[in-house]
Amino acid sequence: MREYLPKLLDHATIDKSKVIRGRINVNEAPRAVLLAVPGLDGALVEQIVTARGRAATLDDPSRRHTTWLLTEGLVDLPRMKDLMSYLTAAGDVYRAQFVAYFDAPGPSDRVEVVIDATWSPPRRVYWKSLRLLGRGYPLKFLGAAATDGETPASLATRHGTGPSRLP
Structure with missing residues (x-):
């Protein structure tokens, strides 16, 4: 089942909606958010968080x-x-x-945006200027004089400052 179920779900659905709104991303939601989902108790939330910690990347077909x-x-x-009516494993909204x-x-200049890719073409649903807050990141995170073979993307990923995917 572990091998065929993800393949089946990649190509099949029982929901006729083009967009499914309002689900919690089980792969990324904090413990407190998972505890608010009907049907998830403290013990199960702990098991989920533990399982996520030892999981492969989100590119893993099983996740x-x-x-x-x-x-x-x-x-x-x-x-x-x-x-299943409360959870998702990925999303199409990006911050x-x-x-x-x-x-x-x-x-x-610095801006924060939220892009909703559930539409074609994707649309910007939020835009906020952060100019008054300054650059916000050291130059080494932004690509200026990256050292030791690190790229801006690897630095951002390691430090949790990269773009986030919202459920």
């Missing part, structure tokens, strides 16, 4: 759908059916900050 809770034995089928700057001292 693309909420059914990993079932295939890894955290829940049984009846409970999985109940939870990011963009920074424009000069390497030398000079002007910079």
Whole structure:
């Protein structure tokens, strides 16, 4: 089941809606948010958080759908059916900050945006200027004089400052 269920769910659905709104991302939601989901008690939330900690990346096919809770034995089928209306394993809404700057001292600009990719073409649903807060990141995170073979992306990922994917 662990191998065929993700493949099946990549190509099949029982929901006719083009967009499914308002679900919690089981792969990224904090413990406190998971505790607010009907059907998730403290013990199960701890099991989920522990399982996420030892998981592969989100690119892992076995984690693309909420059914990993079932295939890894955290829940049984009846409970999985109940939870599916509250949970998702990914989303199509992204939050990011963009920074424009000069390497030398000079002007910079920073904005925060939220992009909703559930539409075609994707649309910007939030835009906020953060110019008054300054660059917000050291130049080494932004690509200026990256050292030791690190790239801005690897620094941002390691320090949790990269763009986030929202459920």
